[in-house]
Amino acid sequence: xxxxxxxxxxVSEGALLAEIFPYFAAHDGLLIGPGDDAAVIATSGSVVATxxxxxxxxxxxxxxxxxxxxxxxxxxxxxxxxxxxxxVPTSLLVTLVADPQTPVQWAVDFARTLGRLAQQSSVxxxxxxxxxxxxxxxxxxxxxxxDLGGRAPVLRSGARPGDTIAVCxxxxxxxxxxxxxxxDAAALTEADGVGAECVAHHLRPTAPxxxxxxxxxxxxxxxxxLSDGLxxxxxxxxxxxxxxxxxxxxxxxxxTEVLEPVVGGAEPALECVLAGGEEHSLLATFxxxxxxxxxxxxxxxxxxxxxxxxxxxxxxxxxxxxx
Amino acid sequence: xxxxxxxxxxVSEGALLAEIFPYFAAHDGLLIGPGDDAAVIATSGSVVATxxxxxxxxxxxxxxxxxxxxxxxxxxxxxxxxxxxxxVPTSLLVTLVADPQTPVQWAVDFARTLGRLAQQSSVxxxxxxxxxxxxxxxxxxxxxxxDLGGRAPVLRSGARPGDTIAVCxxxxxxxxxxxxxxxDAAALTEADGVGAECVAHHLRPTAPxxxxxxxxxxxxxxxxxLSDGLxxxxxxxxxxxxxxxxxxxxxxxxxTEVLEPVVGGAEPALECVLAGGEEHSLLATFxxxxxxxxxxxxxxxxxxxxxxxxxxxxxxxxxxxxx
Numbered sequence: 001x002x003x004x005x006x007x008x009x010x011v012s013e014g015a016l017l018a019e020i021f022p023y024f025a026a027h028d029g030l031l032i033g034p035g036d037d038a039a040v041i042a043t044s045g046s047v048v049a050t051x052x053x054x055x056x057x058x059x060x061x062x063x064x065x066x067x068x069x070x071x072x073x074x075x076x077x078x079x080x081x082x083x084x085x086x087x088v089p090t091s092l093l094v095t096l097v098a099d100p101q102t103p104v105q106w107a108v109d110f111a112r113t114l115g116r117l118a119q120q121s122s123v124x125x126x127x128x129x130x131x132x133x134x135x136x137x138x139x140x141x142x143x144x145x146x147d148l149g150g151r152a153p154v155l156r157s158g159a160r161p162g163d164t165i166a167v168c169x170x171x172x173x174x175x176x177x178x179x180x181x182x183x184d185a186a187a188l189t190e191a192d193g194v195g196a197e198c199v200a201h202h203l204r205p206t207a208p209x210x211x212x213x214x215x216x217x218x219x220x221x222x223x224x225x226l227s228d229g230l231x232x233x234x235x236x237x238x239x240x241x242x243x244x245x246x247x248x249x250x251x252x253x254x255x256t257e258v259l260e261p262v263v264g265g266a267e268p269a270l271e272c273v274l275a276g277g278e279e280h281s282l283l284a285t286f287x288x289x290x291x292x293x294x295x296x297x298x299x300x301x302x303x304x305x306x307x308x309x310x311x312x313x314x315x316x317x318x319x320x321x322x323x
Numbered sequence: 324x325x326x327x328x329x330x331x332x333x334v335s336e337g338a339l340l341a342e343i344f345p346y347f348a349a350h351d352g353l354l355i356g357p358g359d360d361a362a363v364i365a366t367s368g369s370v371v372a373t374x375x376x377x378x379x380x381x382x383x384x385x386x387x388x389x390x391x392x393x394x395x396x397x398x399x400x401x402x403x404x405x406x407x408x409x410x411v412p413t414s415l416l417v418t419l420v421a422d423p424q425t426p427v428q429w430a431v432d433f434a435r436t437l438g439r440l441a442q443q444s445s446v447x448x449x450x451x452x453x454x455x456x457x458x459x460x461x462x463x464x465x466x467x468x469x470d471l472g473g474r475a476p477v478l479r480s481g482a483r484p485g486d487t488i489a490v491c492x493x494x495x496x497x498x499x500x501x502x503x504x505x506x507d508a509a510a511l512t513e514a515d516g517v518g519a520e521c522v523a524h525h526l527r528p529t530a531p532x533x534x535x536x537x538x539x540x541x542x543x544x545x546x547x548x549l550s551d552g553l554x555x556x557x558x559x560x561x562x563x564x565x566x567x568x569x570x571x572x573x574x575x576x577x578x579t580e581v582l583e584p585v586v587g588g589a590e591p592a593l594e595c596v597l598a599g600g601e602e603h604s605l606l607a608t609f610x611x612x613x614x615x616x617x618x619x620x621x622x623x624x625x626x627x628x629x630x631x632x633x634x635x636x637x638x639x640x641x642x643x644x645x646x
Binding site: 023030031035038039040042043045046047048050051052053054055056057058059080081082084085087089093094095097126127128129132133134136137139141143144145146148152153154155191201203223224232240272 | 337346347351354357358359360361362363364365367368369370371372373374377378379380382403405407408410413414416420449452455456457459461462464466467468469471476478479546547548563568599605619
């Protein structure tokens with residue numbers, strides 16, 4: 001007699017949906033929710049849309065990440081992209097593609113956390129899709145929609161020489177957390193202080209979502225969310241805008257100093273800050289004064305690429321298929 | 324020296340995107356397209372949103388389906404769901420999750436066909452995501468957005484006793500095509516006449532997308548797209564509306580007769596028509612006269628479930644995780 005955990009193969013699609021739907025609360029802007037062919041969401045004349053997938057074995061490993069962790073990271077990745085346009089996230093579509101031997105509990109834990117985070121941010125879970133997959137496969141994909149509320153979107157292409165480069169949120173925390181876990185999996189439970197914060201940020205990143213629309217209102221000229229590292233993402237603004245982003249290491253010192261004891265020195269700390277991905281802080285440029293919550297990292301100049309104290313930096317960071 | 328086809332592992336993410344983006348043409352309603360954190364799409368006050376994934380080994384096998392076939396099926400699944408709400412599809416988000424050993428050509432062929440179908444239907448490819456995946460994994464996920472143009476969405480819950488049940492499009496073709504392929508893979512190239520049409524509909528289904536918004540304008544009381552079979556999808560309308568769908572076998576006879584020589588008899592032909600999935604025709608109910616292109620299948624009665632000539636039918640059809 002089989003006595004392991006109940007798997008997706010042992011429940012019908014309808015039964016699974018019945019377990020999951022209660023976590024996706026009703027929501028004012030959700031005119032038609034899950035259960036029909038498609039959802040209907042209120043908007044103010046245009047809709048912001050993005051999508052991001054996570055794959056077990058690539059974007060997470062079960063040894064480190066629970067279903068709740070995966071839900072947190074997937075949620076943050078997507079709403080940060082919406083916020084980086086200057087929009088308010090309104091709704092999500094959620095896809096689960098899973099080996100039928102996946103425990104039902106994984107799907108339920110994932111849905112519960114996603115539903116909780118969505119509700120906390122007034123985001124509706126509007127619909128989704130369930131698919132079975134070959135042995136061992138587990139992946140989730142989220143599409144997030146947002147509303148600009150009549151504001152113009154903040155693109156990557158609007159930075160102009162003289163603008164101030166600024167960040168809202170932390171730098172290098174996720175990479176430092178990943179480094180701790182890679183050095184010793186015991187960091188999962190044994191790290192403390194800033195180290196524990198870094199591990200937590202790597203597993204369950206948060207993004208300053210409300211700062212995105214506020215930055216748009218405050219006149220941000222360019223903005224994105226830091227998903228692939230300060231240098232690589234900075235280079236994206238530089239290319240799109242036809243400018244140089246001149247970073248000042250003195251302005252990064254608070255970020256590196258706090259990471260030095262965690263990663264064991266100034267050099268690896270700086271590397272986390274410059275090249276560490278999955279941070280999901282917002283990077284923006286402003287022509288005028290910085291809004292509350294933002295701190296300067298340097299200045300936009302004529303030219304191209306990203307420099308640190310005047311030295312050109314290669315746009316190193318994460319590439320999805322290489323290596 | 325390796326001389327096989329070029330794989331995703333051999334190109335950077337940027338290089339792959341540069342090969343793919345040209346297939347995704349500019350589009351009036353696409354205010355901001357791929358390349359920023361998120362896309363921005365014009366809407367008329369609300370947005371219809373749906374998502375559907377396809378997984379190699381579950382939703383297709385490479386022996387039967389080319390990348391172009393997968394693109395066709397994924398496109399149709401998603402735009403049919405939007406149309407079934409009475410909305411006009413406006414834009415897609417496309418996710419590719421692939422083993423790095425996947426040939427670049429597969430991704431390029433997929434993008435080219437998706438781009439062509441989108442352009443033919445005035446649908447924008449607004450953005451997407453690329454992720455690498457463990458060995459052997461290949462899956463794509465599409466999220467589709469649509470615009471109701473001020474119309475109320477047509478739900479599954481609006482059917483009322485006395486309404487006429489009607490279909491726009493074929494019945495049972497996809498299932499008959501699948502049966503041919505399962506009986507003999509040579510059907511892929513050797514089937515002819517209706518058999519070839521069935522194989523083609525299974526591999527590259529089309530949906531009567533424009534009929535959705537027109538049905539909404541004509542007063543459809545309930546509508547969905549036939550993705551899991553007439554009985555299972557009919558049962559969804561019956562449950563949501565609190566009614567019985569009374570199908571009349573005489574009205575299904577044209578559908579079964581044409582399939583009889585293909586699948587070898589009246590019984591398997593009727594099974595294709597009643598339980599065959601992935602057809603993507605539109606099933607709707609109308610209080611008044613049927614719009615052009617729709618034909619009656621029966622009548623909405625008081626009661627529950629789906630009957631055929633008065634005999635209750637189990638809602639058999641496709642379940643994603645069972646078996």
